Amino acid sequence: MRFAVSMLSVLGIASIIGTVLKQNEPYENYIIKFGQFWFSFFEKLGLYDVYHSGWFLIILLFLVISTSLCIYRNSPLMVKEWKTFKEQATEKSLKAFSHQHTYPYASLENSQENIKQQLLAFLKAKGFTYKLKSQADGSELIAAKAGTHQRLGYIFTHAAIVIICFGGLLDGNLPFKVQEMLGHKRIETLDIPESEVPAVSRLGIHNPSFRANMTLPEGMSDNVAFVRVRDGYLVQDLPFRIALKDFRIEHYATGQPKSFESDIVITDPDLKEPITRTISVNHPLIHKGIAIYQSDFQDGGTKLSFKVWDIFAKTNQPSMLEGAIFQKGILGGGGTADKANQALKVEYNDFRKFNIINLSADGKGKPQNVGPNITYKLRDAQGQAKEYVNYMQPLQIDGKHYFISGMRETVQDDFQYLRIPVDDDFSLDGFMHFKAVMLDESKYKEIASRLAKVAVGKGKGKDSSAVQTQFEDSVVQIMRTFAMGGYNKVAQVIEKNVPEAEREMAAKTYIRMINLAAFEAYNLARTLDKKPLLVNNAQTQTLIQDSLNAFSDMFFYGAPYYLQLDQFEHKEASGLQLTKSPGQKWVYLGSTLLVLGIFAMMYIRERRIWLTLKPASQQLHFAMSSNRKNLDFEQEFNLYREQIKHLLT
């Protein structure tokens, strides 16, 4: 018994491990988290898939064995208790009961037979069944019982545990584990086309139980699924072919997803006609014992076209680029060998049409749909890649709109965002034209003289032209510095050339001048675009400041290109899960038994009564017992004792 309780505790504690450490993650994640040494150590312990590890199965096995033994040992006793009236109880043993009472019944009109009938009626009214037995000394014993079905509850609950574990075992991966140990099967760890996966890593269509995944782009079909095992996979062949006609996400008015649905067609040589059906979350389709679930969705190769902005170029026109998710492309390069070396490979990884984000500053506002985004990687000639995520539409942050692009160097990092303010047409062009001017040294002179007119122009006299030239020179100088590396570069220059005491002053002046110059630059760009000039107000100030920040952040963007998603042709892929679980019936059977058993054990109360009529001493002996001594039993005993007393008078 102590063993049973310890068993339950050990299982409970062992189960905790797998809830604390995220299970079945890609192995790189664990390596990054724990380092190589601990990674291998934990891998040996099977901690990345605790519930399928050898030692966990052994605990379960122990549980099943001990419970089976327990049933084996206790059942005969329980069945005996269930059946028996215990009419063999001796007077001596009855006298030893904690709940008993002796009544005299001296009256004449109450014959012994009469009393007996009354007692039997009493027992019957209380729901007891009984058995009579005459004793050798002439006395008569009525042995009664009620609620002995409780004993069956024990058998039901404990058999249920064994049955459930058995069902679970059928659906577990034990058969594969054995085959793997014997060398008949091996997981595939290489990312190769399915058709090249060798037979040792394939599971046949007769595999009795599996849980596999399949990703189907719209308009495609397939007859294999993949089972993920540790850091590799197995290919599961299917006895039929599934085609995806359409995948849909429906949305509530608020933008949250309302349903995921796939229109699938199953073709099977054993079928006269293909089955056409729509499956959705909570509504799977079962064919040939294989349940097909809607589990998730992905991009299925959306076609994309971009405007590519060469952010460090003086040009203000983008070039065009076409691509599709899961494909690769080339940016830049061409011409000289040196340039070809700078070409970047683009890998289009993911496209999302809807993105529900909470953009409010305090995080308390409502999440909202901010439209499509695209995730891609730029890989250089050395193979180093940076990951980018770009939103197609400007996002509203603190009341202002920005084009947002995130960059990170590894998956573990958070994205660093470049925020480019929109122009008055909500477009990116304003900024791009502005930065073109800012990078174009030939325009500095013009800007400087415009600035000088405003700043020094009012002064009259001989010196003014000399002052003006000097001022213009310094503006050009500052702009040149800023164009080389933004605020950072300006800070470096100040640090190098200005004595420490004056640096703060100098920085303030420079920033002020950059701001003024930027205002002129923005307007110069607008003049070239034949657009009305900006007036200098608070709103313009913010725009200029945001533009300068964006310009300065470009130097940390990690790539000379900004990919602006211009158009897309959405194509989705549905993620299906396919399972075959012959153990399910057993688990449900066990569950039913478990519930029945628990209710029987807890709500049926076994009670026994022995009434001994002793004509010789004119006494009635009443004894009562229960295998569970609860308050109810005390109360019931007291009640019966009094009621029997009444009966006798």
Added chain:
Amino acid sequence: MNSNELGNITNPDYHVKTWWQRLDWKDGLYALLLAMGAVFAYSQYSQHMDAYEIGFLFGAAAALSYVGWQWRSFAKLVLAVGVISLFAIYLYHGDQARATQAFLLKYLISSQSAVMWMNVLFVLAMLVYWFALFKRSDFSGKFASALTWIAVLMGFVGLMVRWYESYLIAPDVGHIPISNLYEVFILFCLITSLLYLHYEQRFNTRQLGGFVLIIVNAAVGFILWYTFDRQAHTIQPLVPALQSYWMKIHVPANFVGYGAFSLAAMVASAYLLAKKGILASRLPSLDVLEDVMYKSIAVGFAFFTIATILGAMWAAEAWGGYWSWDPKETWALIVWLNYAAWLHLRMVKGLRGPVLAWWALVGLIVTTFAFLGVNMFLSGLHSYGEL
């Protein structure tokens, strides 16, 4: 055994009536009203329900009838909730905005106000229960019970009206209000209090009210924080995974489990105090405390078992496997194993006393973690109700 029967120990008539022999015309009327309500709902909305939901509708009418027959106060509660909720719905005139315009809705029975009244009443009830305990005042005790009953009434009205409100937002948003943490916390308060009120009537244990309402008020505190800090009371549409008839039975069954385990833990704390002599003269006898604790764990265990099995069946339909070792599932198993061990110790070893009481208290920690901690600290498929 029926408490009426025990109450009258000198009654010479030993015949026991079966439960259906005990029914009278009031019981009949009660059941008839429920049946009529179910038929009405069916005639109006059957085209929006699947076979399971139709089953649940009539099943609910039958179950409420049965429980009401066994426990008269419950029947009164059901009727009161029905009448007030219908009245509130009538006041809406099908317009959500009236929640803040119509006087009665705004201050009393819109879902938001009703829940606030529930909160306030639970706090008051706890204070009065403790007052009654210290003053040994019978009258105050009865008053506290009444407050608790009204709190429960308001809470259920709040949920029913919320259910209706969700359909006012948009027909496709409408859903039973047990789908996020805010809603299930209300459910938790209601179920825990109801279970307690049942034992209170049956064993005459008003002295325990103060203890039980501590845990209920902890939940009330959470609801308040969640409302004011996180605006959690706004009705959100259901994510696809939750759009299932299973939710309607899985969640309530789970909360009967959680509620009963919490109740047991609070009784256990009273037991431990009494055992040390603290408040011993005011609290019920140790035997009674011990017995209520056991009964409550037994109820909790039975319902928790059912809830876990229903969860497995739901998972089989939604995730493609009846058991995925998802953290929430695994913690449900841990809770279940914990109480299975508790029951073994008591039933098989015949263990009684402080060890079991301490164990029930530790059980509350485990249960709370399964209920809340998993959502807060662990990730998994049960992603609804994240904090």
